Amino acid sequence: xxxxxxxxxxxxxxxxxxxxxxxxxxxxxxxxxxxxxxxxxxxxxxxxxxxxxxxxxxxxxxxxxxxxxxxxxxxxxxxxxxxxxxxxxxxxxxxxxxxxxxxxxxxxxxxxx
Amino acid sequence: xxxxxxxxxxxxxxxxxxxxxxxxxxxxxxxxxxxxxxxxxxxxxxxxxxxxxxxxxxxxxxxxxxxxxxxxxxxxxxxxxxxxxxxxxxxxxxxxxxxxxxxxxxxxxxxxxxxxxxxxxxxxxxxxxxxxxxxxxxxxxxxxxxxxxxxxxxxxxxxxxxxxxxxxxxxxxxxxxxxxxxxxxxxxxxxxxxxxxxxxxxxxxxxxxxxxxxxxxxxxxxxxxxxxxxxxxxxxxxxxxxxxxxxxxxxxxxxxxxxxxxxxxxxxxxxxxxxxxxxxxxxxxxxxxxxxxxxxxxxxxxxxxxxxxxxxxxxxxxxxxxxxxxxxxxxxxxxxxxxxxxxxxxxxxxxxxxxxxxxxxxxxxxxxxxxxxxxxxxxxxxxxxxxxxxxxxxxxxxxxxxxxxxxxxxxxxxxxxxxxxxxxxxxxxxxxxxxxxxxxxxxxxxxxxxxxxxxxxxxxxxxxxxxxxxxxxxxxxxxxxxxxxxxxxxxxxxxxxxxxxxxxxxxxxxxxxxxxxxxxxxxxxxxxxxxxxxxxxxxxxxxxxxxxxxxxxxxxxxxxxxxxxxxxxxxxxxxxxxxxxxxxxxxxxxxxxxxxxxxxxxxxxxxxxxxxxxxxxxxxxxxxxxxxxxxxxxxxxxxxxxxxxxxxxxxxxxxxxxxxxxxxxxxxxxxxxxxxxxxxxxxxxxxxxxxxxxxxxxxxxxxxxxxxxxxxxxxxxxxxxxxxxxxxxxxxxxxxxxxxxxxxxxxxxxxxxxxxxxxxxxxxxxxxxxxxxxxxxxxxxxxxxxxxxxxxxxxxxxxxxxxxxxxxxxxxxxxxxxxxxxxxxxxxxxxxxxxxxxxxxxxx
Numbered sequence: 001x002x003x004x005x006x007x008x009x010x011x012x013x014x015x016x017x018x019x020x021x022x023x024x025x026x027x028x029x030x031x032x033x034x035x036x037x038x039x040x041x042x043x044x045x046x047x048x049x050x051x052x053x054x055x056x057x058x059x060x061x062x063x064x065x066x067x068x069x070x071x072x073x074x075x076x077x078x079x080x081x082x083x084x085x086x087x088x089x090x091x092x093x094x095x096x097x098x099x100x101x102x103x104x105x106x107x108x109x110x111x112x113x
Numbered sequence: 114x115x116x117x118x119x120x121x122x123x124x125x126x127x128x129x130x131x132x133x134x135x136x137x138x139x140x141x142x143x144x145x146x147x148x149x150x151x152x153x154x155x156x157x158x159x160x161x162x163x164x165x166x167x168x169x170x171x172x173x174x175x176x177x178x179x180x181x182x183x184x185x186x187x188x189x190x191x192x193x194x195x196x197x198x199x200x201x202x203x204x205x206x207x208x209x210x211x212x213x214x215x216x217x218x219x220x221x222x223x224x225x226x227x228x229x230x231x232x233x234x235x236x237x238x239x240x241x242x243x244x245x246x247x248x249x250x251x252x253x254x255x256x257x258x259x260x261x262x263x264x265x266x267x268x269x270x271x272x273x274x275x276x277x278x279x280x281x282x283x284x285x286x287x288x289x290x291x292x293x294x295x296x297x298x299x300x301x302x303x304x305x306x307x308x309x310x311x312x313x314x315x316x317x318x319x320x321x322x323x324x325x326x327x328x329x330x331x332x333x334x335x336x337x338x339x340x341x342x343x344x345x346x347x348x349x350x351x352x353x354x355x356x357x358x359x360x361x362x363x364x365x366x367x368x369x370x371x372x373x374x375x376x377x378x379x380x381x382x383x384x385x386x387x388x389x390x391x392x393x394x395x396x397x398x399x400x401x402x403x404x405x406x407x408x409x410x411x412x413x414x415x416x417x418x419x420x421x422x423x424x425x426x427x428x429x430x431x432x433x434x435x436x437x438x439x440x441x442x443x444x445x446x447x448x449x450x451x452x453x454x455x456x457x458x459x460x461x462x463x464x465x466x467x468x469x470x471x472x473x474x475x476x477x478x479x480x481x482x483x484x485x486x487x488x489x490x491x492x493x494x495x496x497x498x499x500x501x502x503x504x505x506x507x508x509x510x511x512x513x514x515x516x517x518x519x520x521x522x523x524x525x526x527x528x529x530x531x532x533x534x535x536x537x538x539x540x541x542x543x544x545x546x547x548x549x550x551x552x553x554x555x556x557x558x559x560x561x562x563x564x565x566x567x568x569x570x571x572x573x574x575x576x577x578x579x580x581x582x583x584x585x586x587x588x589x590x591x592x593x594x595x596x597x598x599x600x601x602x603x604x605x606x607x608x609x610x611x612x613x614x615x616x617x618x619x620x621x622x623x624x625x626x627x628x629x630x631x632x633x634x635x636x637x638x639x640x641x642x643x644x645x646x647x648x649x650x651x652x653x654x655x656x657x658x659x660x661x662x663x664x665x666x667x668x669x670x671x672x673x674x675x676x677x678x679x680x681x682x683x684x685x686x687x688x689x690x691x692x693x694x695x696x697x698x699x700x701x702x703x704x705x706x707x708x709x710x711x712x713x714x715x716x717x718x719x720x721x722x723x724x725x726x727x728x729x730x731x732x733x734x735x736x737x738x739x740x741x742x743x744x745x746x747x748x749x750x751x752x753x754x755x756x757x758x759x760x761x762x763x764x765x766x767x768x769x770x771x772x773x774x775x776x777x778x779x780x781x782x783x784x785x786x787x788x789x790x791x792x793x794x795x796x797x798x799x800x801x802x803x804x805x806x807x808x809x810x811x812x813x814x815x816x817x818x819x820x821x822x823x824x825x826x827x828x829x830x831x832x833x834x835x836x837x838x839x840x841x842x843x844x845x846x847x848x849x850x851x852x853x854x855x856x857x858x859x860x861x862x863x864x865x866x867x868x869x870x871x872x873x874x875x876x877x878x879x880x881x882x883x884x885x886x887x888x889x890x891x892x893x894x895x896x897x898x899x900x901x902x903x904x905x906x907x908x909x910x911x912x913x914x915x916x917x918x919x920x921x922x923x924x925x926x927x928x929x930x931x932x933x934x935x936x937x938x939x940x941x942x943x944x945x946x947x948x949x950x951x952x953x954x955x956x957x
Contacts, residue, residue, distance in 0.1 A: 028147035047176035054183035075143045
């Protein structure tokens with residue numbers, strides 16, 4: 001628990017978009033991909049992924065289709081739509097600006113004031 | 114766009130629910146399988162791996178619910194869930210549900226009925242094209258009366274109306290070849306149908322071009338209903354000749370269905386040109402500018418862009434011009450406009466219906482207060498259930514939504530029941546003919562608007578009483594409630610309900626007081642002094658209907674009176690021209706001047722007494738007591754000096770006192786000097802609620818009229834007497850249609866408005882009383898059941914019966930006292946307003 005950070009609210013959607021942007025994935029695959037690209041630093045409750053996926057599909061950011069997985073099982077694959085790609089770009093920029101701002105705020109030293 | 118999306122997903126959620134559920138199921142299963150595959154690869158056996166994968170995944174149901182919510186179809190689904198659950202809860206507390214539904218059914222039903230009346234009489238326009246711009250003119254104190262010459266000047270001199278039409282009532286004997294019968298018709302100006310922009314469904318209408326002076330257009334246009342009932346919808350009716358009061362008229366057309374004339378609650382049998390009015394009424398009104406009996410209403414379409422206020426200014430300007438030009442015959446009274454359909458009845462009807470609407474909404478408010486407190490009580494009873502649900506992770510919003518669903522369900526069922534009964538009642542009212550033999554109807558058939566209003570009222574009331582327990586639920590602390598049970602804080606928590614109960618009792622007390630005042634008023638007016646005996650028998654006959662004219666009329670009338678006096682058991686008989694006092698709200702007034710007045714212009718008028726032309730013996734027959742002087746004799750005819758008998762008020766107003774009056778003189782509009790020969794007691798003339806009015810009685814021989822009422826005093830059984838009267842009159846002239854009725858039954862018509870008012874107020878008052886009873890009962894029963902444990906302990910500790918009662922019911926009684934006191938005070942204040950309102954309302 002201590003080695004894994006909890007997700008800030010709203011960041012799950014961004015992570016899902018990022019994971020899917022690298023290629024179509026099914027739900028479990030998305031979890032694995034997020035674990036892989038975050039170097040297992042982020043904790044995501046497995047079930048909590050699905051409401052987020054349904055929400056993103058409904059917003060038109062993702063599209064879903066049934067296919068066969070690498071394990072030879074039927075699975076629902078998600079990929080980014082054009083809108084989703086645009087949203088990912090915007091959110092990434094926004095996140096970076098926020099993170100930079102917070103990082104520099106936190107890095108402030110007494111003598112700099 | 115978003116809305117569209119939402120709709121689509123809602124629709125998809127509804128129609129493909131099972132498919133989506135299946136897919137969701139499969140997707141989650143696939144996830145767990147994939148995870149298990151990984152776990153197997155790390156060395157676990159398949160069964161352990163699958164169990165472990167499921168545990169890691171977490172609560173599937175919870176996530177599915179979240180997924181459904183994310184999909185958007187959830188609103189409808191949770192609504193269905195809420196409805197199902199509410200139904201179960203409501204079935205469990207059956208008594209509460211029934212009481213709540215009945216209460217609402219009554220309250221919403223009452224509102225729907227009142228709204229139906231409002232809708233039928235005020236909101237719904239006449240069934241003619243562009244009814245919105247159709248306005249009728251009113252003169253002075255809300256009356257449409259006008260003379261025909263004045264109408265013509267108004268029509269030609271105004272600049273605000275496209276065209277002005279006018280009409281008056283005529284009551285005629287119709288002879289179609291077989292049995293003669295009476296009918297009510299509109300005598301209209303030639304342009305009547307053109308102003309209304311109507312087309313006949315059969316034959317043609319008459320037009321202005323058909324009018325070529327008096328009695329030039331002997332045509333009849335049948336109303337659809339009369340064509341149907343009297344002529345069996347015969348298509349060959351056009352061209353047929355019928356006799357109206359013995360004069361031949363040709364049927365030229367039939368008006369369309371749905372057109373019942375231009376007065377909402379009187380449906381004429383047919384229409385005829387007003388230029389032929391003399392043929393059916395015996396005397397021409399076309400040239401007498403001073404007679405306001407010529408026209409009942411003048412109306413027309415406003416020109417485009419003209420407001421009713423501008424038109425009224427225009428009409429008043431014409432009125433001022435007319436007064437200047439004809440000072441002896443016309444006194445201008447300020448005019449106003451009102452939508453055609455109710456004419457001079459509009460004001461009182463509107464005031465009355467508005468008052469009813471107010472009372473009905475008070476009833477609904479009281480019902481909501483009642484249900485609100487019941488609901489809050491019920492919610493408090495269920496605080497344990499609410500706490501459990503909160504503890505298990507349900508959101509407060511969801512619980513509130515469910516409570517509100519219960520409220521909406523109850524109010525919808527109650528509203529439907531109320532609407533159902535109100536529709537039945539309204540349909541009965543529209544079919545009802547309050548005075549058999551008259552064309553009076555209440556056009557209150559319910560339409561879509563009534564349904565919509567009832568639905569809206571149901572929803573509004575659901576929210577009103579549904580939000581009462583909200584605060585209670587929001588404050589619920591699951592931990593406390595589950596641990597300790599629903600105890601303590603009774604006193605504090607009851608305050609909202611207390612306020613509601615006080616409010617409700619106050620409202621109900623207002624209603625009850627108001628209805629009591631109304632009933633007392635009616636009773637008082639029923640047993641007041643009318644100035645005549647109410648069980649006197651009346652027989653109306655219009656000699657014009659049998660072809661009499663000129664000198665034949667008074668001769669025949671004298672023979673009729675003498676014939677009545679020879680009937681066994683008859684003490685005295687007399688006659689009054691046109692209508693006796695208090696009949697059908699009709700009364701003629703005339704201007705009189707003091708004897709010394711020389712300039713007989715409108716500004717010098719000393720009084721406007723009611724005028725009755727009567728035969729010798731009328732006062733005896735009617736039971737009107739003579740205070741001084743003498744009755745008329747058969748010698749008081751056109752050859753004798755003009756004389757009059759006046760009532761006490763007239764004598765007091767013009768002639769000093771009763772004893773001084775006899776022998777003194779006054780003047781009529783035409784300058785005639787009249788000697789007062791007698792004084793009679795005061796009476797009621799136009800309405801039973803009027804203040805004492807002056808009246809004068811003139812000898813009928815000086816101004817004969819073919820329409821008259823015979824007044825017959827007898828101790829015989831009314832039905833026998835009526836039959837004997839009809840038999841004797843048939844012996845005199847078999848072709849004369851005669852109606853017999855007691856004076857009492859004519860009073861029914863005059864008292865109808867106040868009866869209607871009293872009945873409606875009484876019903877509303879009773880509902881108010883019932884509501885407050887159930888409210889108090891519910892509150893007391895609830896507080897006792899809540900404190901049963903406490904009361905038990907008190908008894909166990911030795912409390913006396915009286916103390917226990919006081920503990921249990923003291924509060925309820927205190928609230929009752931506060932509420933009733935407030936309600937009584939308000940009620941007395943309100944009834945003052947009501948009485949004022951009613952007395953002005955029922956003048957007409």
